[in-house]
Amino acid sequence: MPPPAPLDTAREMTVHRNQQGSSTTMSLPPPQFAESAFDEPAIPRYLEQAYWWAYMHPGAVHLFERDWLVNAILFGNYARLRDASLDELGATVQGKTLQVACVYGNLTTRLQRRLAPEAALDVVDILPIQLCNLAKKLPKDKRVRLLQADSCSLPCPEAFYDQVLLFFLLHEQPQEVRSATLAEAMRVIRPGGRIVIVDYHRPAIWHPVRPLMRFVFRQLEPFAAELWTQDIVEFLPADLRPRSVHKERFFGSLYQKLVLIR
Ligand SMILES: C[S@@+](CC[C@H](N)C(=O)[O-])C[C@H]1O[C@@H](n2cnc3c(N)ncnc32)[C@H](O)[C@@H]1O
Numbered sequence: 395m396p397p398p399a400p401l402d403t404a405r406e407m408t409v410h411r412n413q414q415g416s417s418t419t420m421s422l423p424p425p426q427f428a429e430s431a432f433d434e435p436a437i438p439r440y441l442e443q444a445y446w447w448a449y450m451h452p453g454a455v456h457l458f459e460r461d462w463l464v465n466a467i468l469f470g471n472y473a474r475l476r477d478a479s480l481d482e483l484g485a486t487v488q489g490k491t492l493q494v495a496c497v498y499g500n501l502t503t504r505l506q507r508r509l510a511p512e513a514a515l516d517v518v519d520i521l522p523i524q525l526c527n528l529a530k531k532l533p534k535d536k537r538v539r540l541l542q543a544d545s546c547s548l549p550c551p552e553a554f555y556d557q558v559l560l561f562f563l564l565h566e567q568p569q570e571v572r573s574a575t576l577a578e579a580m581r582v583i584r585p586g587g588r589i590v591i592v593d594y595h596r597p598a599i600w601h602p603v604r605p606l607m608r609f610v611f612r613q614l615e616p617f618a619a620e621l622w623t624q625d626i627v628e629f630l631p632a633d634l635r636p637r638s639v640h641k642e643r644f645f646g647s648l649y650q651k652l653v654l655i656r
Contacts, residue, residue, distance in 0.1 A: 441521070488510045490515075493505065495560070519541075519542065545578060553582070581634075595648060640652070
């Protein structure tokens with residue numbers, strides 16, 4: 395374990411803030427936060443330009459934080475995709491897990507419920523508004539930390555986590571950011587650990603929603619169509635290829651779950 399780094403508690407929202415530690419709790423070294431306002435992670439341009447309406451605007455959380463709407467956006471597949479990713483992490487989730495980016499819906503609360511008593515979960519997101527929204531959804535739990543950080547520059551040492559979850563993040567990122575996020579996930583996972591990715595995939599040619607999704611991507615999701623033309627693994631830098639890759643497709647291949655073992 396590396397020596398403890400300075401903490402800027404304003405930017406760590408532990409959901410267990412007021413609880414006492416117990417001897418069975420796994421101890422995580424504090425993440426390395428910026429020490430001054432000048433070092434705060436900058437909000438990426440693509441988020442400000444392409445996704446302000448979905449994540450940054452105060453009205454966005456109010457609008458999108460509804461289970462039925464999240465499910466409708468995924469054509470009724472939310473529970474299936476959520477459970478497919480959680481099952482990959484385990485019926486009881488052991489060890490140290492990192493969720494990269496908050497999501498609307500109950501994915502993280504379900505993940506928290508599966509944590510073994512001595513397990514630990516970190517959730518990172520670049521937007522404080524999204525971390526605050528998640529903090530409201532989660533019960534107090536000393537095993538869970540919510541951290542402000544950029545997925546391209548995670549505040550933790552190499553090989554720190556046993557598993558990493560990326561749920562519908564990569565399609566929202568431009569190619570170079572997507573590559574950097576995947577490289578960071580590979581860096582922070584231990585050898586033999588797994589990265590679970592759920593995201594869009596090229597749908598079957600006959601898929602009735604194909605034209606609709608093309609339209610939606612053109613209007614609202616400028617980078618998403620890249621997942622229709624390239625395998626996610628191809629975005630990884632060549633020297634960081636995983637030891638194994640398992641892909642499962644859902645709903646006429648519109649969605650995919652990838653499990654990468656480092
Ligand atoms: C996971 S994605 C989309 C998930 C899905 N559409 C949903 O909300 O159900 C949305 C989150 O990713 C976060 N995000 C985007 N780019 C990020 C980055 N570079 N670093 C950390 N978080 C990022 C956004 O702030 C937002 O909270």
